[in-house]
Amino acid sequence: MAQELLALGLAALLQAVQFLLMAVPANRELGPGYTMSARDRPPSREPSVFTQRMRRAMDNHFEGLILFTIAVVVVVQGGQSSALTAGAAWVYLIARVAYIPAYAFGWRPGRSLIWVVGFAATLLMILAALIQGLV
Template sequence: MSSELNILALYGLYTCLVLILKVTGAQSQLGMAYLLSSRDEHRTLTGITARLDRALTNSITAMALFAPAVLILHAKGAFSAGSLTAAQAFLMARVLYVPAYGFGITGVRTLLWLAGFAATVFLYLMGLMAA
């Protein structure tokens, strides 16, 4: 398995960790009975748990964009030093993004989001340029 595919797998596991953190926070705020229910009654998360919820949604969106780019490069046999660097930059930016969002560090959060997004766009461009 290539390093880019390993990075994709690591990011998937990291997103699972963010989900666990969000659910743990939701359980303490909303209670297990509510989480096990059909949730017909809407309840709102607050504080860091609410921010983790939004970070999780953003992380899933990032995964939906990042994974095809990596898989396109894999299908074309076009992994390179540049694609590895971009995938590593994506992973680092996304791993730092969640705590920045969770703790409300807005300027840093935005820069990290932009770095991860730029790395993803770079991977797509590499995929388009590959033979």
């Protein structure tokens, strides 16, 4: 299996972990009456700052995962896998793991720097595949 695909599979599992990190405290704080409802109205109380941060971190990973998935498809389906693209895929995954506590504990500017590293790694994968494909 290509290293980029392995990193993508692990990133998907990380997304599931992030969902649990948000959903478990949200269910405790808001109660199953709200969390199991259609949520047609706002909750009667706000979730904690931690739970709100876990929600935003999870949403951010959903957004980043879209571009990372495109990068992996371009690399692997284009036959452009290399040490550079594999390394960038692992950097993305490590950055996404580091992003969770950075967001949870409000690390500034660390959180943003970690995000930039993951985003840059994703762009590097795409650019490396496209450039190598042109050569």
